[in-house]
Amino acid sequence: MKRNAKVLALMALMALMAAGTASAATEAGTSITNIASAAFDIVNPDGTTKKGDPVTSNPVTTTVKAVPNFTITPNDGAPAGPTQDSPDSTLDKTARPGDTVSFPYVVTNVGNTPLVVQLDPRIASPNVDRTDTNVLGVGGSTTVIEYSYINTSGQKVILTDTNGDGLVELPVLASGASLNITQTYVIPTTATNGQFYGANPVGTAQYDSTPNPTGTGNTYTEQVNTPGTSTQLVDNDNFNRTTVERTDAVVLGPLNDPDGNGTPTTPVYTNDQGYSVTPAADDSQSTSPTVVPTTVTFQNTLQNAGNRPDVFELSTDLSQFPAGTTVTYTLPDGTALADADGDGNAETPVIQPGANFTFEVVIKYPDGTTATQVAGTDTATVTATSSNDPTKNNPTKNSVTVIVNSADFGNPTPGNPNDPNPGTVGTPPSGQPGNPSTPVTPPTTCDANATTPKAAVPVQIVNLGSVSDYYNPTGTATITLANGGTRTVAVTYYTDAALTTPLADTAADTETANPDTGLIVSGGSITLYAAVVIPCDAANGPSITLNQTVTPGSGGTPLTDTNDKITVGTAGNLVLGKFVEGGTGGTTYGTSPYVINAPTSTMAAPTVPVAFGTGEGPKVAPLGTINYAIIGKNFYNTEVRNVILTDELDLKLVNFVGATCAVYSASNTVVDAKTCTVTNTNGILTTTGMTLASGEYIRMDVAVTVK
Structure with a gap:
């Protein structure tokens, strides 16, 4: 079957352009001029020949037709048409909400005439062809697509709409020329984990059907059609895809221990009021003021456990505290944290992923708060909430324990008269014995009514409560006798080491004949001397143990001290x-x-x-x-x-x-x-x-x- 020569020539040109070989198609607008010539021999009369003068025909001129074409690469994975879910490997990324993602593309002029490629930056354009709900722009997103390239001076140039048609234009591309461009967009901050976002660089082009081969004076106003058709040429198979990796999380705990598990173990620290605050490994910390507090400050540390910057809102449940108690939040230097959104809760500054932030929780009691109102333990539950995702929050507990009817009773600690037994009431520090007396020699006369000799040990009572209180000490001593038997006698308390002034019954104690300390102010103490009369038949050695009890006048739990022993010296004949x-x-x-x-x-x-x-x-x-x-x-x-x-x-x-x-x-x-x-x-x-x-x-x- 015969084919039209013009059709065959056009097909050959298109194949050449599509192949992108080194032998580029002839530039459109080029004039091809052809002149025919003839050579001949002249026959001489004698039958010989000689060359005749060459002759030429008239010139014939043909102008090369413009066949515009371009490509955008890389392509997505579906040769039959654009596909959003099978991108080229270079067009498949992961990102966080709020991240900017960029994808590289190459735009190449594979036609035989200069042209201007146009890209559609409108994320809701029908040409995008994206069908799922994560198309950029769907649902009110304000995210925009930006196209740019790097010029010969190394500067970034953002493509703009130069002719007002809603599309952005590349610089003029000569035949065979390429330009590396970058498509950029921002993942919406509302994106959820596992969502897909993507966009498709939709390219069309314009050219001059009667171009100047030199490239000057051309006007790019004509639509580029698919070669051999009247349909506009659209390169629309370049989908990229971004998978959202979103982690919004926060942990909040005691000072320097945001996850509250005791790792690291935060040592006891002193707060702004001078109270000792003890962090624990159960996501809590506590303090025990020795007076009725007016303000108590805790330091808490939170950590942005998410994968993107976040701001955390702080709130505190004060339901266990007296009505009118308030809370404020400050930096450790006292600078107040602001309530930027005006909802009544302060917010942190922007916290980067993995970073810690320490702040102070300042609890202020209402004026006139009494000891009765704060007696016991009140717990303030502090919560940090993610601004990225308000469903993500984490609490921690700060507790204030005020003990109204409490005391310490035991052996005075050298150098610290207000702390009989640090750590445990009535028991000496680890590794230390109780207070022994100076050895006392039994008398030589056995008198049932004897009042001497006496052996004594010092004991101390400290009011650890928040109000004044009085205390009734009592005690017994079981004496080991020289014959192996025992005898139980009462302990008598004196206010002086010489044992001349026995403890009296004061007006503070409503019961008669019941010796007491009198009122001791909060934080105050008294040292007494617990004495026992030594009988003549007492065995020598540390044989007498004092079993002592102190009962608070306010009705608190009695305190005991059982570690004091009286030493009996050797005596007899x-x-x-x-x-x-x-x-x-x-x-x-x-x-x-x-x-x-x-x-x-x-x-x-x-x-x-x-x-x-x-x-x-x-x-x-x-x-x-x-x-x-x-x-x-x-x-x-x-x-x-x-x-x-x-x-x-x-x-x-x-x-x-x-x-x-x-x-x-x-x-x-x-x-x-x-x-x-x-x-x-x-x-x-x-x-x-x-x-x-x-x-x-x-x-x-x-x-x-x-x-």
Whole structure:
């Protein structure tokens, strides 16, 4: 089948332009002039030939037709037409709400004539062809699309609408020329996580159908059509796509611990009022003023846990505080945070992603607040709310504890008279014992009505409440006795170390005969001396523990202190007495209270059942028997050791018959566990070395006959 030569030539031109080869199509407007020529030989008469003079035809001129065409690359992934969800890899990005995103494109003139490419910056243009709800501009977005390029001087040039048709124009592109452009738009701040946003550079072009090949004097007013058709040429397959990655979040906690988990552990700090504030790992911090507070300040730290800058609104729930309590927010230097939107809640400055912001929460009580109104613990819940997404917020707790009827009772701390026991009431600091007394020696006379000697330890009562209060101290002491028993006595309290002024019953205490401290102001203290009368039979050593209780007059919980011990010194005598059976002398040996009673004959089962005495015994004939009893008794308030009794016989006068020994308890019963023997060395009798508990005694019985 024959084809028209003109059609074939046009098809060849279009193929050449579309291929973009190095052999560019002839520039439109170029004149092609053709002159025909002829050469010939002339025949001579003799039959030879010679060259004739060449001849030329008239010139024929043809002007090259303009065939405009352009492309925009890269293209999206659907050759059949534009697609919003299959962009080229260079046209697929992620961004945050509010971010500016840019996509590079190349505009190339693949025609044979200069032209001006126009781009549609109108995000709601029908040519965009985007069908989902995330098209830029849909739903009232004010986001705009900007096109720009970099000129030969390295400056950014923003494309503008130069002819008023709503489209922006590129500079004139010569045949085969390209220009790198950038499409830019801003993701709406209202975009949600996972949404898609995108735009399609929609290109059309204008040209001069009768161009000047030199490029001067051309007017670009004619629409570029798809080659071979009357339809406007539109490059509309260059969709880009942005996936929104939005994270709006905030954490708020104690000072320097925004997530409130105790990492890092914030140490106790002192607030503007001088109160100690203790952060905890449970997203809270607390303080305990020792007076009725008027203002309490906390420092809190928040963190922008989102992925874009944010402003956080601060609010505080004061429902647990007295009516009329107010809250303000300041920087740590005291500068107030402003309420920019006028809703009654202050806002932070703009906080960058991951950044921390520390501020002060200033709680002010109404004038005239009383101790009763603030008694106990009031918690202020502070909340930070994201301005990017008001559904994102985080609370933390600041607590104020005011103790009205509270005190501390225990051992005074050296160097800090207002703190008996830092940390725990009634218990000494870790690793420290209670206050021991100076060792007191028991008296030598056992008197049930004795008032001396006394042992005492200092104790301290501190009013940690917010109002004045009085306190009733009482105590008992269980005394370990030298014989192993116990006796419980009362503790008496004195106001002086010399123990001359006992604590009295003051007017503050409505009960009679009930000694009390009198009123102690908030934060005040009193040091008392807890004294116990030491009985004569008290065992030595740290044997007396004071069990003390202090009851606040306001009815608060009683406080106890059980770590004080009274030290009893060593006192007494080891008394030795020798008795003869039937003796006419006294039946005791020693002086009060160290008196040994003479044994009875039944104790050692002597052959003659008569009493023993310290004086002269009955007359004994030769070969008659004399019985002696030697007793060493422990009158100390502690044990004595290695007690040995010795008796030297006069062998010129008597003959040794036998000797025994035994250890007896204070109640005159043999202590079977303590075995005692007597050794005779040439008339010198010695007992085994024995340990005697307080009140025990060792007895050696000796029998001799008169020579």
